[in-house]
Amino acid sequence: MNPRSAVFALFTVGIVAVLLAGPMRSVHAQKQPAPLAALPAVPVPPDQPLTADRVKLGELLFFDPRLSGDGSIGCVDCHDPKKGWGDGNALSRGYPGTMHWRNSQTVVNSAYLKNFFWGSGSSTLEAQAHSAATGALAGNIQPRLGEERMKQIAVYVDLFQRVYGEKPSWEKAMLAIAAYERKVTSNDAPFDRFVRGDRTAMTAGQQRGRTLFETKAGCIACHNGALLTDEQHYNIGVPPNPEFVTNPQRQIAMRERIRGKGIPEQVYLKFDRDPGRYLETKKDEDLGKFRTPPLRYLTYTAPYMHNGVFFTLEEVVDFYDRGGDADSFGTKSDLITPLRLSGQEKADLVSFLESLSGTELRHERPTLPPYGVLEFPMTSGTFK
Numbered sequence: 551m552n553p554r555s556a557v558f559a560l561f562t563v564g565i566v567a568v569l570l571a572g573p574m575r576s577v578h579a580q581k582q583p584a585p586l587a588a589l590p591a592v593p594v595p596p597d598q599p600l601t602a603d604r605v606k607l608g609e610l611l612f613f614d615p616r617l618s619g620d621g622s623i624g625c626v627d628c629h630d631p632k633k634g635w636g637d638g639n640a641l642s643r644g645y646p647g648t649m650h651w652r653n654s655q656t657v658v659n660s661a662y663l664k665n666f667f668w669g670s671g672s673s674t675l676e677a678q679a680h681s682a683a684t685g686a687l688a689g690n691i692q693p694r695l696g697e698e699r700m701k702q703i704a705v706y707v708d709l710f711q712r713v714y715g716e717k718p719s720w721e722k723a724m725l726a727i728a729a730y731e732r733k734v735t736s737n738d739a740p741f742d743r744f745v746r747g748d749r750t751a752m753t754a755g756q757q758r759g760r761t762l763f764e765t766k767a768g769c770i771a772c773h774n775g776a777l778l779t780d781e782q783h784y785n786i787g788v789p790p791n792p793e794f795v796t797n798p799q800r801q802i803a804m805r806e807r808i809r810g811k812g813i814p815e816q817v818y819l820k821f822d823r824d825p826g827r828y829l830e831t832k833k834d835e836d837l838g839k840f841r842t843p844p845l846r847y848l849t850y851t852a853p854y855m856h857n858g859v860f861f862t863l864e865e866v867v868d869f870y871d872r873g874g875d876a877d878s879f880g881t882k883s884d885l886i887t888p889l890r891l892s893g894q895e896k897a898d899l900v901s902f903l904e905s906l907s908g909t910e911l912r913h914e915r916p917t918l919p920p921y922g923v924l925e926f927p928m929t930s931g932t933f934k
């Protein structure tokens with residue numbers, strides 16, 4: 551190598567080093583967890599303002615079973631306000647004739663998320679609503695059928711006209727449901743009030759629990775920011791749910807979903823448990839990983855975890871205290887190790903988790919508008 555090209559090579563190495571150092575610094579910065587915080591106002595797309603009509607339309611559609619194939623199951627049936635806006639079961643019910651293989655998540659505060667579902671299978675509320683309504687395990691409807699049903703309901707025709715200036719359409723129906731979900735939020739937890747300045751809002755035990763959460767127990771590494779989630783994916787060694795192990799219907803449901811993601815039979819027949827995030831990325835390193843769930847509104851959303859295997863927050867804290875359970879995917883996070891907490895520390899941690907839930911969001915079922923008989927121009931002789 552002549553001296554000039556040696557200098558050039560050194561120069562290039564220098565540039566590359568500088569380029570590498572930049573991103574490395576920022577990766578390091580990301581490791582600092584976002585501090586816990588009170589919930590800010592919910593983000594609303596500027597072109598979808600939460601007007602009364604838009605939210606009303608979304609509310610009716612959220613409760614309306616006619617947005618499912620056989621007209622029997624609405625969003626509300628698996629996201630019931632009386633059950634923490636989930637369905638209260640360890641594993642969710644499914645579309646009639648199916649049984650879901652995962653726990654139904656709460657929709658409370660889901661409008662703050664950027665990744666939806668346990669494995670982050672959707673990235674907008676609207677796309678999420680479409681997957682839920684059309685998926686074989688949930689709403690199982692063809693959008694065309696949904697549109698024709700809505701067009702036969704005068705109140706919907708009127709509301710779509712007022713909100714979107716057009717006839718009922720599937721796409722706009724999903725926008726309206728998302729608008730309604732942006733109203734289903736809870737930000738009055740004792741923790742929120744404490745952070746906003748009311749020093750009496752949290753008990754001494756809850757405050758000790760918060761300190762443990764942020765230090766010795768290490769929870770904040772993944773559960774951070776105002777929602778208490780980094781929205782990243784981890785395998786924390788949650789044990790299988792015995793109901794999944796013994797119920798063929800649950801297994802059929804899981805395989806239906808896995809196949810839907812284009813994963814071949816010789817691969818998916820191996821899974822005796824939920825491969826989680828792998829369904830979306832098909833990377834072995836994502837086997838058994840799930841999105842860190844938010845920790846708000848927990849008081850109302852038991853049972854916990856993607857498969858609802860824990861019924862109380864005490865069980866969850868015991869699980870973390872023993873360093874999680876065995877994992878058969880080989881992807882368990884190094885952040886999950888035995889904590890050796892005392893009885894008092896465990897109780898404090900549970901108290902802190904309880905301080906993250908505010909008043910229960912009750913919501914009466916609205917009266918759904920009936921189908922009507924349309925008037926046809928040709929009946930009065932004007933077909934052309």
Ligand code: HEC
Nearest residue numbers: 625628642643644645653654655660666667668682683688
């Ligand atoms: C048969 C039960 C069922 C029905 C019906 C249903 N869901 Fe769900 N929902 C679930 C389950 C189970 C999950 C978690 C599924 C997963 O992770 O794969 C979920 C997840 C969600 C989430 C994600 C929350 C989060 O934290 O990421 C939202 C939002 C949601 N559903 C809204 C809806 C809407 C809107 C409808 C109606 C269009 C609906 N669901 C219909 C069972 C149901």
Ligand code: HEC
Nearest residue numbers: 767769772784788840841842843854855856866870883885
């Ligand atoms: C390595 C990241 C990580 C750490 C550290 C962590 N968690 Fe989690 N947490 C998760 C993930 C991922 C899930 C969902 C796992 C699943 O369903 O398989 C979860 C689930 C939960 C749930 C259930 C929530 C629900 O809606 O079902 C609670 C409660 C919880 N964690 C509390 C804690 C506490 C308390 C600590 C500290 C002792 C902690 N977590 C530490 C990642 C983490």
